[in-house]
Amino acid sequence: MKESVASTIFVLLLFLDTGLLNGQSPPGKPEIVKCRSPEKETFSCWWKPGENGGLPTKYTLTYHKEGETLTHECPDYITSGPDSCYFNKKHTSIWTMYIITVNATNQIGSTSSDPRYVDVTYIVEPDPPVNLTLELKQPEDKKPYLWMKWFPPTLVDVRSGWLTLQYEIRLKPEKATEWETHFAGQQTQFKVLSLYPGQKYLVQVRCKPDHGFWSEWSPESSIQIPNDVTMKDTIVWIFVAVLSAVICLIMVVAVALKGHSMVTCILPPVPGPKIKGFDTHLLEKGKSEELLSALGCQDFPPTSDCEDLLVEFVEVDDSEDQQLMPAHSKEHPGQERKPTPLDPDSDSGRGSCDSPSLLSKKCDEAQANPSTFNTPDGIEKPENPQMNVTHTWDTKSTSLEGKIPSFSSSGSKSSTWPLPQPPSRSSPRSSYHDIADVCKLAMGTAGTAAILLDKTDTRASRSSKNAETGGEKMAAEQRAVESRHSKTDQGAAWLLPQEKSPFISVKPLDYVEIHKVNKDGALSLLPKQKENSKQTEKPGTPETSKEYAKVSRVMENNILVLVQDPQAPNLASFEEPAKEAPPSLQQNQAEEDLASFTSAPSTCGPRAGLDYLDPTCFMHSFQ
Amino acid sequence: MDSKGWSLKGSLLLLLLPDLLLCKSVASLPICPRGAANCQVSLRDLFERAVILSHYIHNLSSEMFNEFDKRYAQGRGFITKAINSCHTSSLSTPEDKEQAQQIHVHPGVRENEVYSVWSGLPSLQVADEDTRLFAFYNLLHCLRRDSHKIDNYLKLLKCRIVYDSNC
Numbered sequence: 001m002k003e004s005v006a007s008t009i010f011v012l013l014l015f016l017d018t019g020l021l022n023g024q025s026p027p028g029k030p031e032i033v034k035c036r037s038p039e040k041e042t043f044s045c046w047w048k049p050g051e052n053g054g055l056p057t058k059y060t061l062t063y064h065k066e067g068e069t070l071t072h073e074c075p076d077y078i079t080s081g082p083d084s085c086y087f088n089k090k091h092t093s094i095w096t097m098y099i100i101t102v103n104a105t106n107q108i109g110s111t112s113s114d115p116r117y118v119d120v121t122y123i124v125e126p127d128p129p130v131n132l133t134l135e136l137k138q139p140e141d142k143k144p145y146l147w148m149k150w151f152p153p154t155l156v157d158v159r160s161g162w163l164t165l166q167y168e169i170r171l172k173p174e175k176a177t178e179w180e181t182h183f184a185g186q187q188t189q190f191k192v193l194s195l196y197p198g199q200k201y202l203v204q205v206r207c208k209p210d211h212g213f214w215s216e217w218s219p220e221s222s223i224q225i226p227n228d229v230t231m232k233d234t235i236v237w238i239f240v241a242v243l244s245a246v247i248c249l250i251m252v253v254a255v256a257l258k259g260h261s262m263v264t265c266i267l268p269p270v271p272g273p274k275i276k277g278f279d280t281h282l283l284e285k286g287k288s289e290e291l292l293s294a295l296g297c298q299d300f301p302p303t304s305d306c307e308d309l310l311v312e313f314v315e316v317d318d319s320e321d322q323q324l325m326p327a328h329s330k331e332h333p334g335q336e337r338k339p340t341p342l343d344p345d346s347d348s349g350r351g352s353c354d355s356p357s358l359l360s361k362k363c364d365e366a367q368a369n370p371s372t373f374n375t376p377d378g379i380e381k382p383e384n385p386q387m388n389v390t391h392t393w394d395t396k397s398t399s400l401e402g403k404i405p406s407f408s409s410s411g412s413k414s415s416t417w418p419l420p421q422p423p424s425r426s427s428p429r430s431s432y433h434d435i436a437d438v439c440k441l442a443m444g445t446a447g448t449a450a451i452l453l454d455k456t457d458t459r460a461s462r463s464s465k466n467a468e469t470g471g472e473k474m475a476a477e478q479r480a481v482e483s484r485h486s487k488t489d490q491g492a493a494w495l496l497p498q499e500k501s502p503f504i505s506v507k508p509l510d511y512v513e514i515h516k517v518n519k520d521g522a523l524s525l526l527p528k529q530k531e532n533s534k535q536t537e538k539p540g541t542p543e544t545s546k547e548y549a550k551v552s553r554v555m556e557n558n559i560l561v562l563v564q565d566p567q568a569p570n571l572a573s574f575e576e577p578a579k580e581a582p583p584s585l586q587q588n589q590a591e592e593d594l595a596s597f598t599s600a601p602s603t604c605g606p607r608a609g610l611d612y613l614d615p616t617c618f619m620h621s622f623q
Numbered sequence: 624m625d626s627k628g629w630s631l632k633g634s635l636l637l638l639l640l641p642d643l644l645l646c647k648s649v650a651s652l653p654i655c656p657r658g659a660a661n662c663q664v665s666l667r668d669l670f671e672r673a674v675i676l677s678h679y680i681h682n683l684s685s686e687m688f689n690e691f692d693k694r695y696a697q698g699r700g701f702i703t704k705a706i707n708s709c710h711t712s713s714l715s716t717p718e719d720k721e722q723a724q725q726i727h728v729h730p731g732v733r734e735n736e737v738y739s740v741w742s743g744l745p746s747l748q749v750a751d752e753d754t755r756l757f758a759f760y761n762l763l764h765c766l767r768r769d770s771h772k773i774d775n776y777l778k779l780l781k782c783r784i785v786y787d788s789n790c
Contacts, residue, residue, distance in 0.1 A: 040720070041719070041720055066706050066707050067706075067707045067712070089719070092719065093718045093719060094717075094718055094719050094720070094723075095716070095718060095768055095771070095772055096718060097706055097707075099706075117702050117703075119768075121768070121771055122685075157720070158790055159782065159788055159789050159790055160720075160724060160779060160782055160783065160788050160790070161778040161779045161780075161781060161782030161783070161786075161788075161790045162720050162723070162724075162775070162778075162779065164778055164790075210678060210774070210778075211681060211682070211685065211771060211774075
């Protein structure tokens with residue numbers, strides 16, 4: 001007997017040793033991982049096996065309920081997968097504690113896991129919701145929104161109220177990284193309002209029982225949000241863009257092509273005091289023609305009337321003042337009138353250059369403003385320097401214009417008319433005025449003359465106030481004239497001397513007092529019998545009228561061309577400033593009636609005691 | 624009680640305080656104003672109100688149990704001893720859905736007026752910490768279960784009566 005026991009033990013030990021020698025051992029301790037119920041009616045448990053000990057191991061799950069003593073084994077090892085146990089409705093009790101144990105058994109031995117206490121009430125974790133549908137709703141006049149709908153998981157009994165589910169949705173644009181989560185409560189639909197147009201959105205939903213765990217997220221559902229901009233808007237924007245591009249292109253091309261001229265138009269260059277081709281040496285030489293040609297003022301409109309006026313005043317004597325009586329006082333300011341008749345010494349009817357001694361001085365000053373003269377001329381008629389003086393005279397008949405050039409050009413010579421007065425002489429301004437008046441009358445309705453007259457008066461008065469010298473006054477007047485001239489858009493470039501301006505060589509000549517100049521360009525001359533005859537503004541008696549000759553023009557060789565005044569018998573016409581257009585100084589007629597001025601003195605000769613030219617001398621030649 | 628017991632009491636009070644405040648906000652609207660003789664509330668509103676309250680109470684109970692279990696009951700094996708230890712266990716209550724759906728309310732039936740008196744208060748004041756803690760554990764465990772039952776039954780009734788089993 002002892003031997004049998006010993007042998008049995010030996011065999012057993014052999015087995016064990018064999019097993020140990022082979023590395024076999026009882027299975028490791030399994031562990032129950034989790035137990036879950038999807039609808040609070042069934043549940044499953046999953047375990048994790050331990051080491052199997054090298055031998056095939058069999059796992060069993062045993063349990064017993066709270067309040068019972070019987071031990072049961074798992075009814076279903078298959079439904080929930082490997083290493084699981086599924087408890088169906090029959091085997092599931094709610095509000096009851098389950099004590100579950102998993103046993104691992106292999107050939108050598110078995111091992112049991114720790115018991116797990118499970119109450120189905122608290123392990124509910126449903127399946128995700130099903131049938132998630134997305135729809136983009138676009139109500140009129142409102143922004144579109146996303147409307148989604150889903151259904152509870154199939155197993156969960158919500159209708160009877162056994163389980164109450166709460167839902168949660170989340171969505172994101174396809175390429176975004178963060179989800180946008182929204183709690184939906186117990187409803188099975190949801191609206192999302194803030195959507196980015198043109199994006200593809202992904203949406204998921206999950207659910208949670210009233211006292212349980214959240215389910216997994218449902219599979220993604222996607223929807224494409226259409227773009228905000230309609231086709232019509234796109235077309236409109238494209239059209240606007242193309243139009244803008246075309247306009248920009250046109251502007252760029254225009255600027256590129258005509259940029260310079262545009263800049264010139266917008267910002268006209270400031271005229272500088274520059275005379276084109278002016279050579280100061282010419283002045284020194286005293287060649288008036290050359291100077292004038294250099295200045296390029298041939299085409300100036302100095303009408304023959306004004307030039308004739310100027311030429312008429314031949315320098316005889318610098319001892320006496322020659323006056324040019326303005327015919328009309330209407331257009332003259334009253335104050336300018338007064339000094340003229342009152343002051344016998346004033347050269348009211350004369351320019352500043354009435355004294356040969358001061359001529360050079362004044363003309364030098366005048367030269368200071370040659371640019372002022374010339375510039376407008378240059379600006380206005382640079383292309384017609386060779387224009388015939390007479391033509392311009394005819395068209396413009398701005399007497400004053402001729403006067404100015406005579407001032408400047410004759411700087412080096414004795415002036416033809418009028419000579420600059422010595423500073424001691426008073427009221428040189430009146431001379432300016434008178435000249436202006438005469439010219440104005442000659443021009444007739446020429447507005448520029450009127451303007452010039454007024455302005456000249458202003459300037460002269462101003463200058464006289466400052467007690468400027470005659471030359472300065474001349475310069476001022478020249479300046480004023482020039483300014484007027486530049487302002488007037490008319491081609492009344494009457495400031496500049498012309499190439500053929502009739503600068504008469506200095507000769508002691510008699511002065512003919514011009515009583516007035518009517519619109520027709522007729523000069524009413526007065527024999528200068530008395531000093532105070534200047535006062536007479538009206539034409540004299542018909543007796544004197546016959547002594548008047550109309551100066552048509554001045555010819556090249558400084559010949560004064562007189563023409564018979566067609567209106568000589570009409571005295572009244574002299575007084576009234578004719579409003580008609582200045583009569584064309586008929587050159588043809590004048591030529592026929594040409595009377596050499598130079599020959600006049602030879603034929604007529606200066607009257608004794610008279611310092612004017614007796615026009616009667618001319619009359620004979622006319623006839 | 625020693626300091627530990629005081630701390631336990633204090634923690635429980637702290638747990639209860641916010642819950643009570645919440646409870647007050649939920650119950651602050653009396654369904655019938657005081658003194659109103661003929662106050663009629665629809666069954667629907669009544670059930671809605673009841674479900675809200677029961678749900679809330681269970682949430683609180685569950686939170687209290689979990690907090691307590693995490694802090695005081697680890698490694699003590701309380702759960703082992705808490706099997707079948709609720710004073711309400713003797714009450715026959717449904718154990719699954721079929722049984723629960725067969726609950727009928729018959730007012731006036733005496734059978735339903737079975738009271739089970741709770742006599743666990745002395746256990747909560749025992750000097751032995753372990754015993755005391757287990758008493759708390761057991762109390763909270765049973766409270767949690769029973770509140771869940773009530774919540775579940777009310778929801779079932781609501782869906783059956785108010786929504787005709789079509790919640």
